[in-house]
Amino acid sequence: MYMDQDFDQLATEPPTAAGRNPEQVLHEVFGYESFRPLQGDIVREVVNGGDALVLMPTGGGKSLCYQVPALVRPGTAIVISPLIALMQDQVAALRELGVKAAFLNSTMDFEQARATEYALATGKLDLLYCAPERLIQPRTIELLHNASLSLFAIDEAHCVSQWGHDFRSDYLQLSMLAQEFPGIPRIALTATADERTRKEIAERLSLTTARHFISGFDRPNIQYRITPKTNANKQLLDFIKAEHEGDCGIVYCLSRNKVDATARLLSSKGYTALPYHAGLSAEDRARNQERFLREDGVIVVATIAFGMGIDKPDVRFVAHLDLPKSLEAYYQETGRAGRDGKPSTAWMVYGLQDVIKLRQML
Structure with a gap:
């Protein structure tokens, strides 16, 4: 590297x-x-x-x-x-x-x-x-x-x-x-x-x-949307298809298993979706990050191990399939969208099971 x-x-x-x-x-x-x-x-x-x-x-x-x-x-x-x-x-x-x-x-x-x-x-x-x-x-x-x-x-x-x-x-x-x-x-x-x-x-x-x-925290080009979780996979696919087909984005999940499963799902639907978490080798993480930075239309599905300092201007959406660990973390993660100042979306689904999972992790 x-x-x-x-x-x-x-x-x-x-x-x-x-x-x-x-x-x-x-x-x-x-x-x-x-x-x-x-x-x-x-x-x-x-x-x-x-x-x-x-x-x-x-x-x-x-x-x-x-x-x-x-x-x-x-x-x-x-x-x-x-x-x-x-x-x-x-x-x-x-x-x-x-x-x-x-x-x-x-x-x-x-x-x-x-x-x-x-x-x-x-x-x-x-x-x-x-x-x-x-x-x-x-x-x-x-x-x-x-x-x-x-x-x-x-x-x-x-x-x-x-x-x-x-x-x-x-x-x-x-x-x-x-x-x-x-x-x-x-x-x-x-x-x-x-x-x-x-x-x-x-x-x-x-x-x-x-x-x-x-400085103020407002990022007026980012639209924040939060909705109850019913069928997270279907909701994510519908969201991307309807609003961000072909766009670059990041999907955050709490667990490595969910990252892998979500990346496979998106890939099966024709998207260029790459996993990123601490369970991958350093070489795989570096390769996936490099593709995300250099190629168009790549979606990275990741745990919070991905993203700090990522300077890619055209991330059009950041999606959360689980609740983030804190409001600070949520702001940091969603802030990776729309660095070029163009319209972007921060989209999240939530459910009671997220709270249970976070407590188990604590």
Whole structure:
């Protein structure tokens, strides 16, 4: 799954946008005419050396809030990301725009990792994506101390919270960034955090004095529909046939068995439906995710193991055949629909058996 990062090219080219202002970078690198609401304020705060805690809806443009400052401030931005597939997709997209980006993760062999470390040490990178477990290693900390850094971005920051829907213990050690690198601005970003979770994120990441930027949750292009469950399979087939024939979508189920059965059902009806859950091999999961990202009209049937950080703009529907585990999780999962701003549907059927199943799982 390793992606060749082409360091021979990096060795001969300077970093991307030194000396330009945020608006220039936004237009010349990313092709946008103006910032969305809050984006500009967040970018200016970080460019000026301030810390920020950002709560912005899925599809609201969180990545630009650290990518633009990374290209304005001198040095390399370190982006802490929890998912290998996500960081590899973002690096690939940035490199297509001419940005000098790379990643450090467990897919790399020794030589590949050393080449990335050398590119960082010699100032050839604008952004370096890194998993939290890699970042907290003493070797990585020493490497960062010997590099010129522009900022730290902590993506999917709800992973730091035990109240959040995707707790990751490695995130708890990221508070050390404040002590180890006191002069480097830090920005933590999430799409799902209630007031209690935001408070916990700020405390655990030593961001209690950071400015908070909180955007509204409304996604007006997504139509939310919830209906009682009578015959879930028939209801799902009728919904897709009537409203989303040929569209790309995600169907969430609570159990692996139900994921497999639903994928088989949809495939038998002529849809390109692929399963995704923790019971599949890493190779099968990676292959199915890659097809979902690259092909048109693919439906992924998945447990909640699928989706965090998935950046596919044309997901036209997200369907739930079982109740999600929390309202936060439901918002995160349905937020994967309609990132391109076009009309999309969040559709769910529910029944008493869902409550029983969730209690059994607890």
